[in-house]
Amino acid sequence: MKLKQSILILGLLFLSLNTLRAQNVYVMNKGADSISVINIDTNMITDTITLGVALSLDSLAINPNGESIYVSDAWGTIYIINTTTNTLTDIIDDVYDLSLTPSQIVFTPNGEFAYMSHNKSVIVIDTKKRKVTDIIKICLPNVKPWGMSINDIIIKPDGKFVYIAVEYFMGRFNEDLNYVGDDIYAVQVIDTATNTLTDAKIDGKNTAFTVNPTGEFVYLVDSTKPIIRVVNTDTNRESDAIEIGYGVVDIVISPDSKFVYAMHFSYDKIIVINAITNEVTDTIELKSKTLPSPLVSGMTINPNGKYLYVIVDSPNLLKVIDTATNEVVDTIALSRYWPCYIVVAPQ
Secondary structure, X not given: OHHHHXXXXXXXXXXXXXXXXXXXXXXXXXXXXXXXXXXXXXXXXXXXXXXXXXXXXXEEEEOOOOOEEEEEEOOOOEEEEEOOOOEEEEEEXXXXXXXXXXXXXXXXXXXXXXXXXXXXXXXXXXXXXXXXXXXXXXXXXXXXXXEEEEEEEEEOOOOOEEEEEEEEEOOEEOOOOOXXXXXXXXXXXXXXXXXXXXXXXXXXXXXXXXXXXXXXXXXXXXXXXXXXXXXXXXXXXXXXXXXXXXXEEEEEEOOOOOEEEEEXXXXXXXXXXXXXXXXXXXXXXXXXXXXXXXXXXXXXXXXOOOEEXXXXXXOOEEEEEEOOOOEEEEXXXXXXXXXXXXXXXXX
């Protein structure tokens, strides 16, 4: 009997800890090297996690189990935050360098590995050992750029493939300091079973992208065209193009794969797309009648799909949008120090 009671108590404790974690939204304040913690029920800031790493924070991602947040900086260092205590618990600096290049992180579905884009590579981290286990060099056959940038990284929901949006710098600055020549853009695919680049390649000037929860389609923002490209992940070929206008900087998909939300940087709005028909169905205006037009800085969606969270600046606010009505239902004042990346804890 005592054994059963102990097991029951431990089970209830585990559920309680996960419930607490599921109530938080985390916003990175790039200019203050800190993370704001927001209670998802009250929409109030309850804590601030200070890292103090000299204005170099790049992005953050939350482990699928909700137990930890990985924060990357421009030096290739990862800071690990415990989401129960909201404290810094470890630092991974195996690949520290002076490249000052963007670093972004994704996790495998089981949370056992993290993939971080940095400099000219994708770094593989064992999350249990908290050690770098592999470094995947990124390149294109017969292409010799003078530099490159990995602009975005995503992982398929089944964890089998990682997609990276890469820009290879092929042009030059002439004597008038004008950049001449055409760079090469490509989405490349990493096989996570072998941690090697596959031959698959999706062309186009893709600056941001995401994959739907079923893993069937990747949605890509092509900055040279007023469209979102829909790519079938079985063939890695474009299956549709959604007319949406220029200026899209980020996209997220509802957990049920029914809606795509496209964030405009300059037009102060979120475009809602029906993912079944690939047609625009609504526009969510973010403008305020009394404040300057905001410039959007980051967006994420609640794991249950009920709320969309959008960071806007001028001033720095977090807009909470009810996805049932596509209306702003709350506004949260954020740090004045450049809030940008945002994640919400899993349920």
